[in-house]
Amino acid sequence: xxxxxxxxxxxxxxxxxxxxxxxxxxxxxxxxxxxxxxxxxxxxxxxxxxxxxxxxxxxxxxxxxxxxxxxxxxxxxxxxxxxxxxxxxxxxxxxxxxxxxxxxxxxxxxxxxxxxxxxxxxxxxxxxxxxxxxxxxxxxxxxxxxxxxxxxxxxxxxxxxxxxxxxxxxxxxxxxxxxxxxxxxxxxxxx
Amino acid sequence: xxxxxxxxxxxxxxxxxxxxxxxxxxxxxxxxxxxxxxxxxxxxxxxxxxxxxxxxxxxxxxxxxxxxxxxxxxxxxxxxxxxxxxxxxxxxxxxxxxxxxxxxxxxxxxxxxxxxxxxxxxxxxxxxxxxxxxxxxxxxxxxxxxxxxxxxxxxxxxxxxxxxxxxxxxxxxxxxxxxxxxxxxxxxxxxxxxxxxxxxxxxxxxxxxxxxxxxxxxxxxxxxxxxxxxxxxxxxxxxxxxxxxxxxxxxxxxxxxxxxxxxxxxxxxxxxxxxxxxxxxxxxxxxxxxxxxx
Numbered sequence: 001x002x003x004x005x006x007x008x009x010x011x012x013x014x015x016x017x018x019x020x021x022x023x024x025x026x027x028x029x030x031x032x033x034x035x036x037x038x039x040x041x042x043x044x045x046x047x048x049x050x051x052x053x054x055x056x057x058x059x060x061x062x063x064x065x066x067x068x069x070x071x072x073x074x075x076x077x078x079x080x081x082x083x084x085x086x087x088x089x090x091x092x093x094x095x096x097x098x099x100x101x102x103x104x105x106x107x108x109x110x111x112x113x114x115x116x117x118x119x120x121x122x123x124x125x126x127x128x129x130x131x132x133x134x135x136x137x138x139x140x141x142x143x144x145x146x147x148x149x150x151x152x153x154x155x156x157x158x159x160x161x162x163x164x165x166x167x168x169x170x171x172x173x174x175x176x177x178x179x180x181x182x183x184x185x186x187x188x189x190x191x
Numbered sequence: 192x193x194x195x196x197x198x199x200x201x202x203x204x205x206x207x208x209x210x211x212x213x214x215x216x217x218x219x220x221x222x223x224x225x226x227x228x229x230x231x232x233x234x235x236x237x238x239x240x241x242x243x244x245x246x247x248x249x250x251x252x253x254x255x256x257x258x259x260x261x262x263x264x265x266x267x268x269x270x271x272x273x274x275x276x277x278x279x280x281x282x283x284x285x286x287x288x289x290x291x292x293x294x295x296x297x298x299x300x301x302x303x304x305x306x307x308x309x310x311x312x313x314x315x316x317x318x319x320x321x322x323x324x325x326x327x328x329x330x331x332x333x334x335x336x337x338x339x340x341x342x343x344x345x346x347x348x349x350x351x352x353x354x355x356x357x358x359x360x361x362x363x364x365x366x367x368x369x370x371x372x373x374x375x376x377x378x379x380x381x382x383x384x385x386x387x388x389x390x391x392x393x394x395x396x397x398x399x400x401x402x403x404x405x406x407x408x409x410x411x412x413x414x415x416x417x418x419x420x421x422x423x424x425x426x427x428x429x430x431x432x433x434x435x436x437x438x439x440x441x442x443x444x445x446x447x448x449x450x451x452x453x454x455x456x457x458x459x460x461x462x463x464x465x466x467x468x469x470x471x472x473x474x475x476x477x478x479x480x481x482x483x484x485x
Contacts, residue, residue, distance in 0.1 A: 022235070035303075061256050061294040072291045073256035078337045078375055101337070101433060102375035123236050124337065124377035124433055125466035126243035127256040147305035148295050161239070163232055163435065177436050178373055181428050185370045188424050189353065189363055 002161070008052040009096035011116040019171040021164040023120060026157050028138070029054040029099065033077055035150040036142065037085040040093070047141040048154065050093040057082065057100030059149035061127070062137070069137035071155070073127035076101040079119070087111035103165055103174030112166050119166035121173075133160040194279055196478030201283035201329070202290070203480075205261070208331045208470040209253045209292045212244040213485045215405040216381075216442065216467045220244075223379055223432070223439030233437025237379075240432070240465055251292075255466040257335035258293040261315035262398070264330045266322035268476075273319045276327070280317060281310045326481050330471035332401055338380060338464040341372035342397075344390060347456040356456045358417055361386055361446075362424070368460040369425055369441065374434015377464035381405065381443045382421070385459045388449035393459035400445035401463055404485070409446055418444045432465075442467075 005013060007027025017023065030048060032040075032055050040046055060074035079086075079100030087107040089095060096117050098104070101124040112118060122130060139154040146152075165173040220240055227234040247254040263280055267273060285308035287293050297306040297314050306314070322328060345364040347356045352367055354360035365384055372378070383400035385393045408415040421444040431437025442465065451457070471484030 020232075059256060059294065061253055061258070061291055063291045073253040073294070075256050077257065078340065080375065101377070102373070103434070121374075121433060121435065123239045123243070124374075125255040125335075125464055126239050127254060128247040128250060128252045129239055129243035131252065131256075132246065147298075147307070149305070161235075163235075165435065173435060174373070177430060177434055180436075181370055181373070181430050184428050185366060188366055188427065 007054065009054060010052060011096065014096045014116050014118055015168045017118050017164045017167055018169070019164055019167045019173050022161065023164060024159045024161050025054065025097070025099065025120065026159055029056045029097075029155050029157055031056045031058045031060065031151070031153040031155065033057055033059050033150055034081055035146045036152050037082045037089065041085040041088055046093060047152070050095050052094060052096050054097035054099060055089075055095055056155070057098070060131070060153060062148055062153065069140070071131045071134045071137060074131040074134060075125055075127035076122045076130075078102045079104050083108060090115050090117045099160070099162055103172065109166055109170060109172050109175070112168055113170035116168045118164050118168055120162035121165040122160065122162040130160060133157050193477050197276070197279045197474070198283050198286065200472065200474060200478055200480055201280055202287050204329060204331055204470055204472050205283060205287040206251065206292045207483075208333050208468045209258055209287075210247045210251050211470070212248070212254055213467065213469055215485070216465070217241070217244055219405050219442040220379065220465060223442070226438045231437060232435040233431045233439060236432040236435065237439060253292060253294070254468065255335055255464070256294055257337065258296055259333040259335040259468070260339065261309070262332045262334070263315055263317045264320070264402070265317065266320045266324075266328040268325050268327070269321060271327065277317055280315065284309050284315050326473045326475055328471065328473055330402060330484065331469070332398070333468040335464060335466070338376040338462045341368075341376040342394065342461045343368040343371065344393060344460070345458040347458060358413065361458050362417060362421060364458040365421055365444070365460055366424055368462070369430070370428065372462055373430055374432070376462040377466065378430055378434060379432055379439045379442045379465050381445065381463040381467055382425070382441055383461045383463065384444070384446040386446065386448040387451035388457060388459070389455065390457060392449060393457045394461060396447055396449050397459045397461040400447050401461075401467070401469060403445055405443040411448070414446045414448065418446055
């Protein structure tokens with residue numbers, strides 16, 4: 001069964017999600033990757049409120065067509081690079097949802113638990129499919145400073161499908177798989 | 192050299208590489224899908240990968256937004272003007288970027304400034320070889336940063352892995368690299384390995400293995416056997432698509448070997464994501480298409 005969640009993502013809704021839940025995400029999300037995270041943690045001002053909001057780890061391919069932005073490709077980027085910054089941003093900005101790929105580490109897992117946030121794993125590389133879930137582009141920030149890939153894009157989504165892999169109860173599917181496969185690796189190496 | 196012909200067909204090579212997943216890769220994903228149970232994350236994610244491939248092909252949009260490092264490998268006839276071809280290739284990359292087949296994906300490492308055309312020193316990467324044919328064999332691989340970041344190089348012996356300077360040692364390195372990568376290289380991936388060489392050529396030769404079709408086994412018997420064994424081992428790990436568990440962790444393992452110095456024994460492992468972008472074309476002396484490869 002798929003759970004639909006829509007912006008604004010209230011703490012109650014988010015705390016109701018469990019690792020393994022398949023969700024379909026709609027409404028506003030903002031992209032952010034290496035430069036934005038670094039900028040915000042160093043005290044840069046966030047141009048839009050992310051309270052009860054979602055951050056998408058993504059550097060899209062966006063084209064200007066006439067007076068419109070058209071998103072051609074928008075899959076998730078590897079989230080672990082933002083691990084040094086994520087916990088702090090969850091706390092200070094009031095983020096409730098992170099969408100990315102590959103999972104995140106202990107600091108983020110704790111921040112999700114303490115502040116009520118979830119991490120959603122989208123299908124890495126599925127850029128065409130995920131771009132088709134973007135109904136429109138509502139704005140862009142830091143385009144000149146960071147370039148198109150690293151800019152902060154405001155997307156309005158319709159039914160982006162992902163899986164909860166870190167929930168607000170401190171569970172992480174990434175950690176579970178890593179631990180289980182470590183055992184198998186050990187067995188394979190003792191053959 | 193008719194520049195316009197060459198440029199047009201090289202842009203087409205980039206377009207196809209970026210938007211059209213090769214048939215052997217798609218087949219391998221389909222095979223994985225048949226192994227997974229319906230309703231699992233593994234099944235869902237593999238299905239979405241196939242859906243994405245169909246959509247990218249239909250709409251002529253990038254399979255993955257990280258359009259990666261572009262590595263061109265040209266095999267040209269004797270006396271061919273490689274400087275001219277290099278310059279046309281750079282123009283083709285710049286044009287493909289303007290057309291949205293490539294993301295603005297190249298950054299100055301010192302200033303942090305983007306190169307908006309994707310053309311910079313050593314970007315795109317171009318290699319020129321001399322061949323016996325009258326045609327130019329042009330091959331392109333696009334490899335994103337996510338999977339590039341999980342590549343690893345080992346220097347044997349490695350005490351922690353219990354890896355000696357033999358094929359069992361190589362096997363241990365590859366299993367460790369796949370485990371360390373988890374889903375972060377966008378599994379199911381293709382694992383390319385080079386045994387030997389120096390550090391630079393080790394990675395480069397591992398990546399050359401990506402030019403082989405997925406079904407093609409090594410023609411060195413012991414390496415072919417090791418490829419098969421590693422496929423079985425990796426399946427047991429159950430890291431699964433995107434690291435969420437499942438039977439499909441690797442689509443293929445490809446191993447090559449180079450000579451080495453007595454003092455060095457490197458094992459270089461390069462990881463290619465499932466969105467494996469590899470295309471090629473044979474171009475005539477005027478830049479016309481003889482035949483598409485793969």
